[in-house]
Amino acid sequence: MSTRLATARVLLAPASAAALLLSLVAVPPAAAQESPPAVVVSQVYGGGGNSGALYTHDFVELFHSGSLPVSLDGWSVQYASAAGSTWLVTPLSGSLAPGQHFLVRQAAGAGGSQPLPEPDATGSTAMAAGSGKVALVATTTPLTGTCPAGAAVDFVGYGSGASCFEGSGPAPTLSNPVAAVRLDGGCRDTDDNPADFGTANPPTPRNTATPATPCDGGDPGEPPVTVTCPTSPVPGFDVSTTETYPAHRDLTATAAGATVTGLAVAVNPVPAEGTIAVIDVVPAPGPGGTATGTLAISDDVTAGSYQATVTATATGGEEGTCTAAIEVLPLVPVGAAQGAIADGQTDFTSPLLGQRVAVRAVVTQLTREGNGNRGFFLQERADRTDGDPRSSDGSFVFNGDFTTLRTEAEGPAREQVGNDWPVTVGDEIVLRGQVGQFFGMTQFSGSSSFVWEVTDTGLDIEDTVAVAEIDPPDDAGDSLRYHRRQLGMQLAVPAGSLVVGGRDVFAGTDAEVWAIRGDHPVATRPDPYARRVFRDVHPLDNQPQTGFDDGNGYRFVLGSFGVKGTTGDPDAVLAPAKTFDTITATNRGGVYLSFGKYTVNVVDQLALDTGGPDPAGNAPVPAADRERELSIATYNVENLYDFRDSPSSGCDFAGNPGCFADGESVTPPFDFVPGSDAEHQARLQRMAQQIRLDLHSPDILLAQETEAQDVCRVSPQWTPETGPGLGADRLDCDLTNPGAGNTGTDGRPDSLHELALVIAEQGGPAYDVAADLDSGDLRGITTGYLYRTDRVVLPAADPAHPVLGSDPQVDYPGTPLPFNADVSNPKSLNAALPDDVAETCAGSGPTACDGLNVFSRPAQVAQFRVWRAGIGTSTWTDLYLVDNHLSSGPDNRVRQRTEQAVYNARIADALLAAEPDARILVGGDLNVFPRPDDPYPPGTPIPGIGVGPSDQLRQLYESPLTNLHDALLAGAPAATYSFGFQGQAQTLDHLWTSPSLRAVVVDVHSAKINVDWPADAAGQPPGYGRFGVSDHDPQVVRLAATPTFPAVRALIDHLLATGDLSTPAARTVLALLATAERLQDRGLTTPADTVLAAAVVALQAFARFGLVTPEAAAGLSAEIGLLRSR
Incomplete structure (x- = not known):
């Protein structure tokens, strides 16, 4: 045992180790002093109860390496995480005789098969399996700091992440089945963790009842017989092989002044099948010579962890030992890693999660993502599966940005292909790795997986593995189980499958297309516009008579990772499919789980018949008879940001730092902004065409999700004729001065204003913009209005008006925000959430809140006068419009969205109290479904709230207002939707009318110009001209304006x-x-x-x-x- 410094260990943080060693060289050695009590940490184990662990509990073992009894009263074992500074204390008591062990039991896990021996002290600390810090302290006062120098009797930092340790570095990185053990029976103590500690698999916990093994009080010196066991690069093991694969490793032994004559092995535990033995022993040729032998593991040894103690015997009876930790990794069916999914099962956690296993399977497909990440699918040969239809025979391997996978040093693949195996479709391999799950996706990771053997090459995928046609059941729960049973496997998408939603694009080029089988009853309906998936309560649902029923599990989604993998192009994107297109060629791909969706990532580009019904022809919006009618539209313009860096925003341009307020933040990347001005200008042109040609230039348009930027004015050079040549210069902007000092403000959101100018440039009517920018949110989107200046006037607000004036009569229990007192038209209105609601705002999901006000994007009320013909010389219609963009996610923010509906109803009440015949329209993107649809069907639990239905618009339904959704549904059921989500048509955009306005409604339509069309992909032109420029379909109402x-x-x-x-x-x-x-x-x-x-x-x-x-x-x-x- 080395001489310690006075009373404490020298602890080193990684950055200071070298400097301290140099300083020690320069200081003369102190005179030897009496050593303190010689108790050391002899064993550390943090994998207890984890997957693959033998023991149920973590533990720390102490050992008395000195020659006098020691009292532990008032001492403690303390633990901190690898980089942590919080120390968890377990008090000790009792005494230790020389050579005696002391067992400190810590927290239990859910696994493990064997309890520890009777502990001498008990704590509840949950120790990390791989890396951490353990200190033996002569007090019970918690240590402080990440590296508490000079405070410990003994200190062990284990694992590569440990921020503090004794000596040159930490003890080895451990794992679930592996402990750190002090060498030489606990007697080695050089104050250098990596030199003092080896590993034990399985651990060997010892307590005070274990026979004492005292040290001799000095350095152990050279053993009479030195035995050398094999070593392995596999952490925690000296020999690692795979089930069904034999292993042979060299042994040597020498003895000074004696001849080694024999080698023998004792194995713990004894394998249930097969043998672990020493064979081919060759005695040493003479004194000091080397004896050799082979540690042999037969190919039928039961998978598991073993400890082989090899004993060498020399003439004269001298003995020496070495210990080899042996791993025989189980070779399991892929189905064992995936797990069999029983009918009704909802927990899909792998039964082998966290365990290292080997699987044998064929590489069926390469994948790539838009961010460059690579992966590949594996699937067992059709004749080598587990035969259980409830478990998948395939898996996914995530491989980062690598095209190769490392080979295992001890496996046949190292000789077959070298250090790295190039991932190759058609190769069959034995893969060794840890079963993981990434957001529910059972997979292996290339960073922790190795190729053990390449067992075959050049295999034809469809001849080798089973490739079934995709055929999910109608019930959504059964469909989840169906897809889970195919996870990682190849499925064929049959020719004739029908696209039921326009291509979605995420993060530039990662795309998906939703479809159904062509032989499904929904796909064969007589009305071609009814051949799509509607939510359960829609009259065109597959089971319209039963309301909330099956959740439409028969739909499936195709992803783009396979096409990217096949082409090697991370920017490759699925073809621009639109609703009602037909897939004309059978395709196949691996089933992948991401964001809760089981995606078939097809190998080949989609082959499409685009000659189906034109989505825009589905109950198109008729033009208003301007002599006798007016029209109003609501349109979510989906992130209508310009390509200007506003000095007043930190999150509207690439390179901005982000936006931060009241504990909320919007941070890069800002994928909602255009990539170039050309992209922005193209969107303006397409959207202007839609407003002119498809919406027929409504008198007023309620816009949502336009940028709340106001740093620009119309250029003096602009006219409808000069505008196309000016482009972005149609606006003069101050991009330097933030806030009130900006010289470009005109009270109008710039992007919406620019859209109005482009409409005029295309020959459309002149529009002006009305907005109160207090309706903007943190990210910088707002609501606003476009109105035709040839027919519509925006009156000045009256200070005494019951809503637009200085004292709004909106009866709501929350405290109004200061801007509610502004006299303005339009006008933003908002209030603090009532205390009883605000107190329930928590976390994510139904109880989440976007801040503690009613709206994150306040409701915006406007009063308009629409003249039938000439302004000032014809009859008119006075209107109150309330433009909304409520919090997103129908199943999230339930309480807050309910309050938003309440506040809208109270605005209408205030207007009707002053003017009983007021013509009011409350509209916009309410982000929740109309009755009887609901994100929480009756009886469904609403976490943190209760049970469904959530009925978030109840106060609007109970108000005098009428939802025009019912009129739309009665007139054009196949066109009654405004948004598409995961292949289902649904309604999020609403128009609610007061009684006097409802009396003059001519009709209501939903323009099918976006939802069913492919979304744009980065770097590619739009698939279908003006269509698909937003993710919402506008709603348009025509109103009678005939004079009375x-x-x-x-x-x-x-x-x-x-x-x-x-x-x-x-x-x-x-x-x-x-x-x-x-x-x-x-x-x-x-x-x-x-x-x-x-x-x-x-x-x-x-x-x-x-x-x-x-x-x-x-x-x-x-x-x-x-x-x-x-």
Whole structure:
């Protein structure tokens, strides 16, 4: 035993080890002093109860290597994680005689098959299996810091991650079945952890009842017989082989002054099958010579961990030993690693999770991701599976950015292919590695897996492994189990399969396409527009009569990792499939789990028949009759960001640091911003075309998800004619000065304003933008309005108005935010969540909240006047619009979204209380389904809240407002959806109307211009022109605007007030109108028309005499003409 420094160990952090060693050279050695009590940590084990562990508990073993008894009263064993500074204390008591061990039992795990011997002390510390720090301390005071120098009697840092240790480095990295053990029976103590500790597999825990093995008080010196056991690069083992593979390793032994005559081995535990023996022993040729032998492991040894103690005997009776930890890794069916999935099972955790195993399988497919990561699928030969249809015969190997996999040093593959095996489709290999799960995906990782043997090459995949046609059941739960039983296996996508959603694209080029089998009853419906998947409660669901039923498990999704792997191109993307396309060629691919979706990553590019029904032809939006109608649209424009770096935002341009407020953050990468101005300009052109050609230039458009940036004004050089040439320069922007100092602000969101200009450049009507930028969220998206300046006026807000004024009468229990008092049109409204709601905001899922206000993107109320014809000279319709973009995720933020609906209902209440006949439309992206649909069907648990339905829009349904979804469903059920999610059509975008507005609704439509079309892929032109520019379909309502007698009388009052109509002329016309109205009410339409014609003649006469302006006479005559019977 080495002489210690006075009372404590020299502990070294990795960065200081070299410097301290140099300093020790320069200091003269101190005189030898009496050693402190010679108790050391002799064994450390943190894998107890883990997968593959023998023992159920972690433990620390102590050993008394000195010559006098020692009391442990008041001492402690303390533990900290590898890089940690928090020390967990286990008090000790009792005494130790020389050579006696002391066992400290710590926390238990869920596994292990054998309890520890009776402990001498018990703690509850859960120790890490691989790396950590253990200190023996002469007090019970917790240590401090990551490396508490000078405070420990003994100290062991184990594993490569340990931040503190004795000597030159930490003791070996351990694992679930492997302990660190002090060498020379606990007597070696050089104050250097890597020199003092080896490993034991299995561990050998000893307590005070174990026979004492005292040291001689000095250095052990050279043993009389030296035996050398084999070593292995496999951590924790000296010999590692694979089940069914024999192993032979060399042994040597020498003795100074004696001749080694024999070698023998004792194995613990004794294998149930097969033998571990020493064979081919050749005695030493004479004194000091070397004897040789072979440690032989037969090919039928039962898989497991063994400890072989090899004893060499010399003439004169001298003996020496060495110990070899032996691993016989189990060779298991892939199905054993995946696990058999029983009917009704919902926990798909691998029964071998965390265990190292070997599997034999064929490489069936390469994969690649858009970020460059590689992988490959393995599947067993069809004649070598476990024969259990409930378990998968395939698996996935994640290989990072590597195209090769390391070979195992002790396996045949090292001689077959060298150090690295190039991943090759058609090779059959024996793979050794740890069974892992990544977000539910059972897989192996190339970083911890090795090729043991290449057993075959050049195999034809479809001739060698089973490739079944994909055929998931209708029930969603059964479908999950179906896909889980195929995880990692190759499935064939049959020709004739039908695409049921436009291609989705994520992170630039990672894409997916949802489809159903072509022979499914849904795919063979008579109405081609009904050949798609609707949510359960939709009347065109596969089981419409049963409401919430099967969850539509028959849909499946195709991914792009296989096409990328086949081509070697990380930017390869699936073909731009649209809803109703037909897959014309059978394809196959491995089943992969990601983000809760089981994806078939097809090997080849999709072959598509694109000649199916045109999605845009599904109940298209009719143009409004501008003489008698007006139209309003709601449109989520999906991240309409420009390519400008706003000085007021930290998260709207590549290279920005992020946006941070109130504990929330938006950090890079900002995948919601365009990659170039050309990309932004192209989106503007396409969206403008949609608004003109598909929405027919609505009078007002409620926009959601436009950028809340306001640093630009319209350039003086811009006109509709010069705009196309100006491009981005159509706006003059201040990209330097943030906040109130910015010189480019005009109160309009720049991207929405630019869209209005592009519409005009394309020959569309002139639009202006109205917005209150207080509706923006942290990320920088907001709601806003486009309105036609040829027909629509935005009145100034009245300070006394019950909503737009300084004292909004919105009856809501939360405290209003300060900007609620702004006098503004439009106007953002928001409030703090009530305390009883805010207190429940927690974590993720249904109880999550986007901050502690009602809205993260406040509701935006606007008042508009829509003139039927000329502004100021025709009848009008006054409207209140409430534009919303509620919190996302129908099954998340349930309480907060419920409050958002409540607040909208209270806004409507406040308007109707002041104006009972107010024409109100509450709309936008509400991010939840209309009744009776619900993210939580009746009886379904809502974590943290209760049971379904969540009925998040209940307060709107119980208000005087009417959801136009029902009218849309009645008129065009196959077109009643606004969003697609995982292959299902669903409605997130809503239009709610007050009674007076509902009375003039002509119809409502959903423009099928985005959801069913392929999303854009980075670096590729749009697949179908203007279609697919957003992920939502706009909703459009047409409203009757035909003049009424009250409306014409109101126009006369307006003309009187403006001086365009004299009082005598007004009296005459009003008298004639009253007569005509009475006649019409009595059904006398012909006499009524005659009177109305007389009123027009009178106006013409008044105009000649200057009693009415020509413009007013023409406008009023037109309105009166429309009062005539039709």
